[in-house]
Amino acid sequence: xxxxxxxxxxxxxxxxxxxxxxxxxxxxxxxxxxxxxxxxxxxxxxxxxxxxxxxxxxxxxxxxxxxxxxxxxxxxxxxxxxxxxxxxxxxxxxxxxxxxxxxxxxxxxxxxxxxxxxxxxxxxxxxxxxxxxxxxxxxxxxxxxxxxxxxxxxxxxxxxxxxxxxxxxxxxxxxxxxxxxxxxxxxxxxxxxxxxxxxxxxxxxxxxxxxxxxxxxxxxxxxxxxxxxxxxxxxxxxxxxxxxxxxxxxxxxxxxxxxxxxxxxxxxxxxxxxxxxxxxxxxxxxxxxxxxxxxxxxxxxxxxxxxxxxxxxxxxxxxxxxxxx
Amino acid sequence: xxxxxxxxxxxxxxxxxxxxxxxxxxxxxxxxxxxxxxxxxxxxxxxxxxxxxxxxxxxxxxxxxxxxxxxxxxxxxxxxxxxxxxxxxxxxxxxxxxxxxxxxxxxxxxxxxxxxxxxxxxxxxxxxxxxxxxxxxxxxxxxxxxxxxxxxxxxxxxxxxxxxxxxxxxxxxxxxxxxxxxxxxxxxxxxxxxxxxxxxxxxxxxxxxxxxxxxxxxxxxxxxxxxxxxxxxxxxxxxxxxxxxxxxxxxxxxxxxxxxxxxxxxxxxxxxxxxxxxxxxxxxxxxxxxxxxxxxxxxxxxxxxxxxxxxxxxxxxxxxxxxxx
Numbered sequence: 001x002x003x004x005x006x007x008x009x010x011x012x013x014x015x016x017x018x019x020x021x022x023x024x025x026x027x028x029x030x031x032x033x034x035x036x037x038x039x040x041x042x043x044x045x046x047x048x049x050x051x052x053x054x055x056x057x058x059x060x061x062x063x064x065x066x067x068x069x070x071x072x073x074x075x076x077x078x079x080x081x082x083x084x085x086x087x088x089x090x091x092x093x094x095x096x097x098x099x100x101x102x103x104x105x106x107x108x109x110x111x112x113x114x115x116x117x118x119x120x121x122x123x124x125x126x127x128x129x130x131x132x133x134x135x136x137x138x139x140x141x142x143x144x145x146x147x148x149x150x151x152x153x154x155x156x157x158x159x160x161x162x163x164x165x166x167x168x169x170x171x172x173x174x175x176x177x178x179x180x181x182x183x184x185x186x187x188x189x190x191x192x193x194x195x196x197x198x199x200x201x202x203x204x205x206x207x208x209x210x211x212x213x214x215x216x217x218x219x220x221x222x223x224x225x226x227x228x229x230x231x232x233x234x235x236x237x238x239x240x241x242x243x244x245x246x247x248x249x250x251x252x253x254x255x256x257x258x259x260x261x262x263x264x265x266x267x268x269x270x271x272x273x274x275x276x277x278x279x280x281x282x283x284x285x286x287x288x289x290x291x292x293x294x295x296x297x298x299x300x301x302x303x304x305x306x307x308x309x310x311x312x313x314x315x316x317x318x319x320x321x322x323x324x325x
Numbered sequence: 326x327x328x329x330x331x332x333x334x335x336x337x338x339x340x341x342x343x344x345x346x347x348x349x350x351x352x353x354x355x356x357x358x359x360x361x362x363x364x365x366x367x368x369x370x371x372x373x374x375x376x377x378x379x380x381x382x383x384x385x386x387x388x389x390x391x392x393x394x395x396x397x398x399x400x401x402x403x404x405x406x407x408x409x410x411x412x413x414x415x416x417x418x419x420x421x422x423x424x425x426x427x428x429x430x431x432x433x434x435x436x437x438x439x440x441x442x443x444x445x446x447x448x449x450x451x452x453x454x455x456x457x458x459x460x461x462x463x464x465x466x467x468x469x470x471x472x473x474x475x476x477x478x479x480x481x482x483x484x485x486x487x488x489x490x491x492x493x494x495x496x497x498x499x500x501x502x503x504x505x506x507x508x509x510x511x512x513x514x515x516x517x518x519x520x521x522x523x524x525x526x527x528x529x530x531x532x533x534x535x536x537x538x539x540x541x542x543x544x545x546x547x548x549x550x551x552x553x554x555x556x557x558x559x560x561x562x563x564x565x566x567x568x569x570x571x572x573x574x575x576x577x578x579x580x581x582x583x584x585x586x587x588x589x590x591x592x593x594x595x596x597x598x599x600x601x602x603x604x605x606x607x608x609x610x611x612x613x614x615x616x617x618x619x620x621x622x623x624x625x626x627x628x629x630x631x632x633x634x635x636x637x638x639x640x641x642x643x644x645x646x647x648x649x650x
Contacts, residue, residue: 011364011579039336076579078401078442081512102507112509113438117403117579129476129575151454151649172575182427184437185510187406191576250454250497250516254336254401254442324476 001052002200003163004315005034005071007121013071017051018198022315024062026055034073034199038255041146041162045201067315070197072119073165074144074256080116080193081247082140082169082260083109085238086230089265089274092281099180109238109246112185114169116258120194122315125322126170126295128191134173135295135321139220139274139303141232142167142260143240144199148253157244158212160253164205166196166218166303166314167260173277173294195258196303196314204313212239214305216313218264220274221302222295227279228272230264232305295321326377327525328488329640330359330396332446338396342376343523347640349387351380359398359524363580366471366487392640395522397444398490399469399581405441405518406572407465407494407585408434410563411555414590414599417606424505434563434571437510439494441583445519447640450647451495451620453516459498460620460646464545464599464628466557467492467585468565469524473578482569483537485578489530491521491543491628491639492585498602498619520583521628521639529638537564539630541638543589545599546627547620552604553597555589557630620646 002020005013012033016025028051037044054060084090087105094101102110120126128135144163152160169190176189202209208216215233219226238246243259264274273279280290295301304316327345330338337358341350353376362369379385409415412430419426427435445451453460469488477485494515501514527534533541540558544551563571568584589599598604605615620626629641 076403078403079440084509099508104503108503108507110507110509111512113440113512115404115438115576116441117582118577127475133575150452175575178429178433180508182429182433182435183424183505183508183510184409184435185508187436187438187572188575247512249513250458250500251440252443252517257442 001049002198002204003034003048003073004198005073005075007069007071011075013075017048017055018065019055019062022198022312023065024055025065026051026060026062035077035256038144038146038162041255067197068123071121072195073199074258075119077116077119077256077258078254079257080114081111081257082114082262083111083238083243084262085109085236085243086262086265087237088235088267089263089278092265092278095281106237109243110262111243111246114186114190114193118192120192120319122194122197122317123319124194125320127322127324128172129324131296133175136171136173136276137220137295137301137303138169138171138263139218139228140167140169140260140263141214141218142258145244145253145257145259146255148244148248148257150248150250150252152245152248154241154245157241157248160244161202161212161240163199164202164209164214165199166305166317168194168301168303168317168319169260169263170194171275194317194319196317198315200313208233212241216305217271218274219304219306220272223299226272228274230266230271230274232261232264235266236261297321297323326374327523327529328359328373328398329523330398330400332394332396336400338400342373342380343390344380344387347523347637348390349380350390351376351385351387360402360581363469363471363487366580392522393448396446397520398524399583400444402441402444402581402583403579404582405439406436406582407439407587408436408563408568409587410434410561410568411587411590412562413560413592414588414603417590417603420606431562434568435587436568436571439511439515439518443517445517445644447519447522447642448644449519450645452647452649453497454649456621458500461496461498461601462545462547462620462626462628463494463496463588464543464553465492465494465585465588466539466543467583470569470578470582470584471580473569473573473582475573475575475577477570477573479566479570482566482573485569486527486537486565488524489527489534489539490524491630491642493519493626493628493642493644494585494588495519496600519642519644521642523640525638533558537566541630543599544629544631545597548624551597553599555591555596555599557586557589560591561586622646622648
């Protein structure tokens with residue numbers, strides 16, 4: 001099924017069930033938030049599935065979907081963890097900032113704890129205080145879990161993946177090196193993150209969801225130009241089950257935890273890139289000099305994923321960069 | 326005023342108003358959570374203050390307070406940021422793990438984004454998978470904010486400090502070095518954090534709350550032995566206003582954001598330590614060898630702060646270490 005959150009006057013918005021074509025929606029009985037549904041997934045999900053079936057069969061009164069009225073699926077949540085599962089990205093980006101590759105790169109996932117108190121809707125602007133911050137997008141795929149016990153193994157972890165979504169992990173490249181040097185992760189280098197308007201259950205992807213990976217190209221357009229179409233299922237060193245297993249080693253994870261894949265990236269350079277910094281590194285390697293600049297005010301980025309029929313599965317993240325003042 | 330959260334069947338518990346002596350409580354009209362109160366602080370706080378006055382004046386029917394029935398003040402919240410504002414701690418701990426001191430140590434606060442999806446109550450056990458993880462406590466003071474705009478200055482930041490509390494930032498010392506080497510902060514090295522049973526508004530500390538710092542000793546007992554009594558107002562390089570200003574440079578902070586001071590520590594060694602690793606470093610410096618081991622299953626830690634009359638202001642964090650299996 002496909003779900004979204006309608007913007008309301010309330011901080012957490014209101015859960016809606018969206019039809020397969022992303023053209024209309026229904027408010028399920030008993031207004032609720034997506035967080036509430038995740039908190040009570042076992043009992044709520046079957047009811048939402050029934051609404052979804054009715055909606056797709058034209059058996060209920062629905063309202064036309066307006067993407068501009070959607071909030072982030074979870075406008076605020078209790079946990080946002082971002083992995084870095086595509087090693088071609090890690091290798092290129094670390095090379096760019098002259099940082100060493102962690103020796104445990106192939107066995108021990110990189111992951112950081114991100115800010116989850118304020119999540120951007122798919123159409124919200126990226127607000128930056130200065131173009132000098134080095135504004136970049138990072139196109140990712142992600143999952144949302146229900147409650148995950150501490151110490152879970154990879155097989156069991158798989159059963160806690162309830163929803164899939166797309167992510168723009170906005171990054172401020174020029175603020176990151178000094179933060180990484182401190183070792184404590186990102187506070188200023190990673191501002192608010194944006195999410196696809198729609199979240200879907202894994203069955204919506206049919207055979208393209210397997211091995212806890214999404215096997216489809218992630219399309220990235222920067223200022224209307226195709227910038228990348230890396231396949232999210234190729235070169236993903238750590239599956240989402242493994243990322244859950246890593247995060248839950250010493251603690252439980254609560255319902256509503258979002259885990260990102262990290263910037264989707266393939267070793268095949270012909271597919272392009274999912275973030276600017278990677279393109280810059282490729283340029284340095286190929287010509288000795290980075291030619292592509294980071295985003296400017298007014299720039300746009302579009303991130304989406306299409307099904308076999310060429311229809312968007314999650315709707316598109318479509319953001320514009322704006323000045324804070 | 327003094328507030329707490331009663332454990333209920335619900336994930337977020339129920340807000341209660343506690344009397345100054347921490348002996349009794351009242352459920353304010355319209356059952357609510359502390360998160361709800363923070364989301365609507367301007368309108369809710371005056372009502373809670375009236376209940377608090379009535380309670381202290383014996384003007385309302387109250388219930389005896391049982392600390393064992395309290396949850397964490399925010400059993401889950403949207404943001405937990407931990408600073409490292411006491412440089413004597415930073416210097417000693419970094420020395421212990423052979424890490425370099427960041428060159429910007431005196432001007433640029435160290436801070437990490439912690440897990441906020443599951444917060445331990447003051448009496449909840451510390452659950453660890455192995456004693457080999459190097460189980461340690463970190464006694465801290467902290468604040469809770471309402472909504473903080475992006476780019477706020479230090480003066481304005483002060484007005485967003487709504488509540489104060491104590492923190493045990495549980496740390497797994499033997500898992501931390503490899504995580505820090507990766508630069509992305511803590512995922513496994515910092516399991517669930519514990520909080521004092523009671524949160525208080527800054528006015529409760531009278532003249533001991535000034536310059537956005539708490540000027541009182543933080544008492545730490547390990548297995549009933551006094552371990553540290555460092556003054557939280559001394560040697561705090563970065564005030565809470567500065568920590569807010571740092572965190573909000575590139576993004577807003579939402580209501581319910583908890584910011585910790587980092588392990589309270591004084592340059593004066595005679596006051597003892599607020600975490601074990603610091604004592605170990607002092608031992609290494611003084612005798613060439615660390616003699617104190619980390620916590621074992623069955624060990625207890627007690628963290629509290631007393632007022633002029635020797636009465637606990639926040640109630641005590643009192644935790645026991647237990648095995649996960």
